[in-house]
Amino acid sequence: MKLPLIFIQVLLFCSSLCSQTTISGVVLDNKEMPIIGANIFLANTYDGSITEADGSFSFTTSVEGEQKMVITYLGYETKEVKGDVSTMSNLRIKLRESAMALDAVEITASTFKAGDNSKVAVLKPLDVVTTAGSMGDNIAALQTLPGTTSNAEDGRLFVRGGDARETRIYIDGLKVFTPYSRSIGGTPQRGRYSPFLFKGLSFSTGGYSAAYGQALSGILDMNTTDNPAQTETNLSLMSVGLGIGHTQKWDKNSLSLSASYIDLTPYYWIVPTRLEVSSPFRGFSGETVYRHKINDGLIKWYVAGEYARIRVAQYDLDLDRDQDVSIDNYNIYSNTSMTKLLTDKTSIQTGFSAGINKDQLRLEDIEVDSELSGLNARLAFKTIVNDHFIINYGTDFMFQEDVFESKILSSNNIFDGTVNRTITGNFVESDYFFNKNTAIKLGLRGEYASLLKKYELSPRITLAQKLNDNSQVSAAWGMFTQEVDSEFLFYDEGVRNERAQHFLMNYNFKTDQQIFRVEAYYKKYDRLLTYTDGQFVLENINNDGNGKAYGLDVFWRADQKIKNLDFWISYGWLVNERKYLNYPEFATPPFSTTHNLSVVTKRFFSKIKSQVSLTYQFSSGRPYENPNTNGFLNERSNEFNNLSFSWAYLISQQKILFVSASNFPGFRNSYGSRYGSTPDVNGIFPSELIRPNEDRFFFIGFFMTLSEDKMKNQLDNL
Amino acid sequence: MMKNIILVLSLIVTSLVFAQAQGQYESGMQQAFKLWEDKKPVESVALFERIGQAEPKKWQPLYYAAQFLIVQTFQDGKMTIEDKSLLLEKAKEIIANAHKRSPDNSEIWTLEGLLYTGYVAMDPNTYGMMYTSKIMGLHAKAVELNPNNPRAHANQIEYEMGGARFFKQDLAPFCERLKKVLPMFDQQELKEPFDPSRGKERVEEVIKSCSQ
Numbered sequence: 001m002k003l004p005l006i007f008i009q010v011l012l013f014c015s016s017l018c019s020q021t022t023i024s025g026v027v028l029d030n031k032e033m034p035i036i037g038a039n040i041f042l043a044n045t046y047d048g049s050i051t052e053a054d055g056s057f058s059f060t061t062s063v064e065g066e067q068k069m070v071i072t073y074l075g076y077e078t079k080e081v082k083g084d085v086s087t088m089s090n091l092r093i094k095l096r097e098s099a100m101a102l103d104a105v106e107i108t109a110s111t112f113k114a115g116d117n118s119k120v121a122v123l124k125p126l127d128v129v130t131t132a133g134s135m136g137d138n139i140a141a142l143q144t145l146p147g148t149t150s151n152a153e154d155g156r157l158f159v160r161g162g163d164a165r166e167t168r169i170y171i172d173g174l175k176v177f178t179p180y181s182r183s184i185g186g187t188p189q190r191g192r193y194s195p196f197l198f199k200g201l202s203f204s205t206g207g208y209s210a211a212y213g214q215a216l217s218g219i220l221d222m223n224t225t226d227n228p229a230q231t232e233t234n235l236s237l238m239s240v241g242l243g244i245g246h247t248q249k250w251d252k253n254s255l256s257l258s259a260s261y262i263d264l265t266p267y268y269w270i271v272p273t274r275l276e277v278s279s280p281f282r283g284f285s286g287e288t289v290y291r292h293k294i295n296d297g298l299i300k301w302y303v304a305g306e307y308a309r310i311r312v313a314q315y316d317l318d319l320d321r322d323q324d325v326s327i328d329n330y331n332i333y334s335n336t337s338m339t340k341l342l343t344d345k346t347s348i349q350t351g352f353s354a355g356i357n358k359d360q361l362r363l364e365d366i367e368v369d370s371e372l373s374g375l376n377a378r379l380a381f382k383t384i385v386n387d388h389f390i391i392n393y394g395t396d397f398m399f400q401e402d403v404f405e406s407k408i409l410s411s412n413n414i415f416d417g418t419v420n421r422t423i424t425g426n427f428v429e430s431d432y433f434f435n436k437n438t439a440i441k442l443g444l445r446g447e448y449a450s451l452l453k454k455y456e457l458s459p460r461i462t463l464a465q466k467l468n469d470n471s472q473v474s475a476a477w478g479m480f481t482q483e484v485d486s487e488f489l490f491y492d493e494g495v496r497n498e499r500a501q502h503f504l505m506n507y508n509f510k511t512d513q514q515i516f517r518v519e520a521y522y523k524k525y526d527r528l529l530t531y532t533d534g535q536f537v538l539e540n541i542n543n544d545g546n547g548k549a550y551g552l553d554v555f556w557r558a559d560q561k562i563k564n565l566d567f568w569i570s571y572g573w574l575v576n577e578r579k580y581l582n583y584p585e586f587a588t589p590p591f592s593t594t595h596n597l598s599v600v601t602k603r604f605f606s607k608i609k610s611q612v613s614l615t616y617q618f619s620s621g622r623p624y625e626n627p628n629t630n631g632f633l634n635e636r637s638n639e640f641n642n643l644s645f646s647w648a649y650l651i652s653q654q655k656i657l658f659v660s661a662s663n664f665p666g667f668r669n670s671y672g673s674r675y676g677s678t679p680d681v682n683g684i685f686p687s688e689l690i691r692p693n694e695d696r697f698f699f700i701g702f703f704m705t706l707s708e709d710k711m712k713n714q715l716d717n718l
Numbered sequence: 719m720m721k722n723i724i725l726v727l728s729l730i731v732t733s734l735v736f737a738q739a740q741g742q743y744e745s746g747m748q749q750a751f752k753l754w755e756d757k758k759p760v761e762s763v764a765l766f767e768r769i770g771q772a773e774p775k776k777w778q779p780l781y782y783a784a785q786f787l788i789v790q791t792f793q794d795g796k797m798t799i800e801d802k803s804l805l806l807e808k809a810k811e812i813i814a815n816a817h818k819r820s821p822d823n824s825e826i827w828t829l830e831g832l833l834y835t836g837y838v839a840m841d842p843n844t845y846g847m848m849y850t851s852k853i854m855g856l857h858a859k860a861v862e863l864n865p866n867n868p869r870a871h872a873n874q875i876e877y878e879m880g881g882a883r884f885f886k887q888d889l890a891p892f893c894e895r896l897k898k899v900l901p902m903f904d905q906q907e908l909k910e911p912f913d914p915s916r917g918k919e920r921v922e923e924v925i926k927s928c929s930q
Binding site for chain 2: 037039041043044045046048050070072074075124228230249512559560566606609650652653
């Protein structure tokens with residue numbers, strides 16, 4: 001009987017008093033400064049403490065033997081120390097600042113982000129749609145950022161001396177084959193996809209990640225909304241058309257449907273236009289997004305379809321009369337993507353996009369049909385090896401078929417062609433943080449092009465160094481390649497990929513209230529496509545061209561620096577010379593302007609419940625070719641000025657009235673002159689000034705949301 | 719005989735150890751609340767976190783760790799946006815962990831609503847439009863899981879009141895709705911010790927401000 005009693009006594013005694021070990025020490029950062037308030041404890045026990053003002057800590061424990069001690073502190077890497085508790089006294093513990101911390105150095109030069117990641121966001125989620133002059137087109141809003149040259153009559157993105165085709169557009173990491181809506185007769189093209197499908201975007205004007213290929217100048221990747229907040233119906237009534245949308249939300253699934261009809265007919269009754277419009281732009285479009293939540297992940301399926309038609313009479317200088325031109329466009333695009341956490345450290349992103357685009361162009365007796373079918377598939381992984389080392393790797397595949405047929409209807413003369421090709425890419429990219437202040441990104445991309453039967457490597461590197469709490473510098477170098485347009489591949493499938501090298505230096509300053517960045521760049525092009533004009537066809541198609549572009553981009557944004565005012569100023573200086581296409585000599589291409597300035601302001605007036613925005617844009621003269629003078633592309637157009645205004649009035653939480661006017665002072669802009677192809681009897685080529693179809697553009701819209709939650713409105717749709 | 723004694727003894731010992739562990743949890747939680755009341759938020763959150771990792775089945779310590787992190791960002795006027803973001807990020811992590819321990823828990827969904835309300839309060843220009851409907855959705859989910867959760871109702875109504883104030887709308891209907899929430903606080907059924915039960919005083923204060 002004695003034995004169990006002792007047993008009990010020992011147990012009871014021990015559980016309260018026996019072997020109380022004191023654990024003590026000090027917690028420091030890498031500069032030997034004490035860390036105050038770090039949480040320090042033995043794993044799976046209650047025993048622990050936090051550090052004092054001098055970084056010291058001390059607590060007692062009754063556990064014995066091998067234990068794991070854990071030290072955590074906000075913004076620092078969690079540290080674990082294993083050992084026998086009896087040895088855990090007078091410890092010196094050093095914590096490393098986490099490279100994942102919010103204030104760590106960023107290794108993304110040249111990238112502008114919008115969205116919810118406040119660490120790198122330069123634009124706020126709504127900026128894309130509340131910027132005056134953007135007319136609800138996210139592409140137009142991006143043209144207020146430095147590094148872009150705004151070509152108002154074209155509408156597409158031109159980045160740092162590159163052609164519009166050199167900037168590739170992606171949705172959720174998957175290629176968009178025909179991102180712009182079709183237009184003719186000098187009406188600017190618009191982004192095809194409605195901005196309110198996206199929660200954020202990443203726009204890179206150089207030195208981008210090895211995850212992206214087939215782009216010489218820029219990348220725009222837009223991310224669709226992961227999860228709609230609630231079930232709701234949206235209605236819009238606009239001076240240019242009607243729209244309706246509905247989102248239904250269930251527990252793990254959600255479905256959004258939207259449809260719109262755009263018709264410019266009533267608009268032209270009121271606003272005069274220079275364009276002889278026989279049938280103004282009319283288009284139907286519809287979009288569907290289905291999202292399904294899975295364990296630790298999400299599947300999204302997005303499909304959009306559009307039909308549009310426009311018919312105008314366009315003056316032809318050679319014929320000295322109007323020509324009847326029409327275009328019918330059919331477009332379908334689908335995008336399916338999945339993101340999922342595979343393990344604690346590895347996530348997968350995979351999906352595919354498919355697109356079909358058909359254009360039917362009629363120019364009196366000539367009919368041109370072109371059809372594009374494309375597929376892009378992608379499998380990518382991200383592994384966070386530890387707090388200092390991240391690897392991204394994966395593979396992508398693209399198939400594209402272009403069919404082209406040009407007919408002269410009266411003689412039934414047909415010229416046609418088909419080109420098919422695949423491009424397979426592989427990439428690996430690592431981010432390594434030496435510490436919170438210094439980081440390097442090393443990337444390598446390989447691509448195999450089926451037409452060339454060649455595998456080509458493009459290495460890329462970015463270095464970033466934080467100077468102090470608010471500023472950092474970074475430098476980047478990279479090689480980028482892109483296949484030539486299909487219209488040239490019809491002639492010769494052996495044309496090599498064009499190539500560009502980017503050299504960048506970036507300085508970035510950021511506080512809560514303002515962002516300032518300046519970036520110098522130098523781009524070297526080689527293997528650019530060249531040809532000579534034959535009598536009927538192109539001849540001597542080759543890769544003999546080259547060029548260079550260099551310049552400086554400045555961006556300054558401040559919010560509340562002036563009370564209630566949010567503004568940004570972008571300035572871009574660009575020198576661009578190339579010899580490509582059929583250029584007889586080095587010249588600055590017509591889409592390239594030396595000075596580019598944008599000033600965007602936004603102010604909310606609480607008293608009148610209105611957000612008012614003003615945008616001013618300026619660019620210096622555009623080059624154009626005058627065959628009546630010597631030299632090539634020597635002439636310069638007038639400077640471009642545009643002042644736009646928008647006013648959003650919140651009638652109630654669910655009703656908004658939106659009014660906007662582009663170029664309301666009516667600056668007389670022109671984009672150079674176009675010339676006839678044959679000189680008149682005096683040997684002079686006839687000419688015509690290229691002017692926008694309308695000097696001003698007005699828009700009025702009324703937007704309404706029907707939902708259970710009465711606070712949601714459509715401000716983010718504007 | 720000996721066998722029986724040993725059996726009885728070991729039962730006693732087990733229950734002693736168990737009682738002690740239970741006592742440790744309760745005293746630990748009470749100590750953490752005391753630290754919070756004594757205006758020692760860092761200590762309080764650290765202790766809740768320690769209890770949370772020592773009791774891998776309990777969601778309540780994580781709930782309070784996250785709640786007190788978020789509440790600090792409302793209360794401390796001196797904190798920079800950077801500091802607040804750190805606290806909110808951490809709270810977000812803890813809430814994700816709490817969801818795993820107790821899926822479909824109305825209180826945790828309500829707390830997640832409070833988290834995003836914290837983001838909006840921190841920087842309304844950036845987060846107001848972005849998170850408003852998300853917050854609504856989180857509250858709706860919380861109400862769906864427990865239609866009598868007074869905190870889910872109260873937080874939702876208060877958030878809506880913010881919008882109504884902006885549009886200078888009549889606040890009376892919101893106050894009427896809040897009054898209906900009050901009895902829910904008295905009818906709460908607490909299944910486990912330290913289940914969330916607070917919030918009545920806050921609602922009473924808001925109602926009081928209505929009539930002024």
